[in-house]
Amino acid sequence: MKQECQILSVAPKPFVKWAGGKRQILPIITGHIPNRFEQYFEPFLGGGAVFFNLVSQDRKAKWIVSDLNYDLVLSYITIRDRTKELISSLESHAQSYFKSPSKYYYKVRESNPKGQIDKVSRLIFLNKTCFNGLYRVNSKGKFNVPLGRYVNPNIVNKENLLAVGRILQSKDISIKCQDFEDALKHAGEDDFVYLDPPYQPISTTANFTSYTDENFDYQDQKRLYAEFKSLDRKGVKVLLSNSKSREILSLFKEFTKGIVEINANRFINSVSQKRTGHTELLIKNY
């Protein structure tokens, strides 16, 4: 009983490491989030670092979160609806992995399960054991990341999966797989939107025209800017994360007053002993 209580008291956090995850700069982001809103929208959810932080506080709101990645959204739904079955399936992956890590990893990587539990436990298993811990598929939708160098990866974080399942069940939360424009159709005054799209790459050449990053190209950044403007006109409070690139600074020039620069010193260049941290932007309309 005592152990069960301890398990339930853990605060939920991202259950996968995701490209562009916001855990490191979370305190800076949350410092810019309004105290009150009726509905919270996060249409580029990813690992959900910001969402989990806010939803576990004592705020009364409706939470509308989404992402275009179907497998990721299925993972949230499975943790909400079938937590225990998922934990058992992950435990079975962990057992086989620790007997023969490399052999088992590549076997799972090549598999293509169709069932909900098997699909999601494969995603989480690969995320916990692959190189760099990032779930990334190639242009053909195939996961091709090699095995990571972990001595004892935490494949089944049972406490966190239970905490995530519990929060998803207990609050007024809608989770969907959709494009950001569809997700934001019903945002209105008194609502708050946090946008964390795939970042515009920093241009290194003068004759830059367009880049593609996870199929989110410059046209999508323009589409996102149009959405930001439209939300602004409706009186919605909007906060956007993006790179400090000239394309983004130029698109959002009208909101210059609401731009905050964040120094994310994530990379240390060991060869030159130099910090090569990069600067990101937070852009807000309030």
Ligand SMILES: C[S@@+](CC[C@H](N)C(=O)[O-])C[C@H]1O[C@@H](n2cnc3c(N)ncnc32)[C@H](O)[C@@H]1O
């Ligand atoms: C930078 S990540 C978000 C990271 C997240 N904030 C975190 O802490 O893990 C961007 C997310 O946008 C999603 N995405 C890409 N294109 C999208 C689109 N058109 N509409 C909605 N989501 C999209 C990707 O699947 C990815 O999960």
